């Protein structure tokens with residue numbers, strides 16, 4: 001099938017819950033996902049997602065939701081960071097409820113408030129999880145699904161391999177599981193669906209898309225990266241985040257120095273350090289993502305090593321589905337992997 005034709009729909013527990021054609025979320029990405037990328041993915045049959053914090057204020061976020069609505073009539077998602085230090089969560093949640101944003105994905109703190117408010121307007125809530133314990137908690141609170149953030153993912157990666165984490169969650173949960181981490185091709189998607197996932201959440205692959213609103217150098221760095229070029233750094237937010245090992249990352253190192261470590265651990269300074277790191281990390285990332293700079297701080301997961309081309313986001317979704325449908329295990333093994341493009 002050519003990439004111009006839409007592959008046939010794939011119904012899973014996830015697509016039935018969310019109402020999209022394919023079980024593919026373009027994961028929310030700080031400073032990367034904008035209205036155009038989200039709408040392109042949703043229009044192609046996936047679920048485009050964006051973090052509300054990509055906009056400087058709730059008013060700007062509100063305008064972004066209106067813009068996505070104007071660009072697509074398909075479901076899309078907003079990511080809300082719900083921990084105590086997230087200052088805008090209540091106001092941004094009000095916007096999500098006002099516009100009946102079809103899906104909200106929560107990260108960090110308790111999703112209780114979000115679930116109550118979004119369910120009241122008929123929307124769905126997915127929650128990022130990295131452990132079974134937390135997944136059970138959000139299921140009990142009424143979450144409509146979990147995003148299982150596994151080792152190798154872009155952003156704040158989980159610690160458990162998807163080969164273990166997906167079947168582990170599947171044994172204990174009734175709600176749909178979305179696998180996230182390292183997925184860029186349809187045969188990988190087939191593999192995690194076989195393990196018990198009913199959708200995938202993909203970040204890094206969509207940075208190397210025509211629509212992603214980031215500098216060309218960043219997209220090229222993803223195309224040129226090998227899996228082993230991805231390292232975890234604590235320098236951005238205090239907790240490990242996946243980045244490409246650029247000369248700048250090598251220069252500044254990936255660990256906190258002893259004083260930073262101390263301040264991050266102690267009650268009296270923990271919160272302030274978190275906020276300071278968040279602010280400094282944001283400034284640094286913003287620069288690296290949008291303008292040419294030698295201070296190259298580029299977030300990406302290990303899947304970067306499998307990405308060879310920058311493509312339109314809709315084509316990425318359709319290629320994934322075509323690869324998914326043609327994935328098979330040849331006699332004698334060996335996989336059905338293609339180039340991913």
Ligand SMILES: Cc1cc2nc3c(=O)[nH]c(=O)nc-3n(C[C@H](O)[C@H](O)[C@H](O)COP(=O)(O)O)c2cc1C
Nearest residue numbers: 027028029030153154155181182202203204299301
């Ligand atoms: C640059 C970057 C920024 C991200 N920002 C966020 C974010 O703001 N909120 C969130 O829930 N996940 C964030 N993620 C995680 C993605 O939504 C997704 O779960 C992850 O990228 C999946 O792994 P993959 O990159 O290997 O496909 C980010 C990922 C990347 C690469």
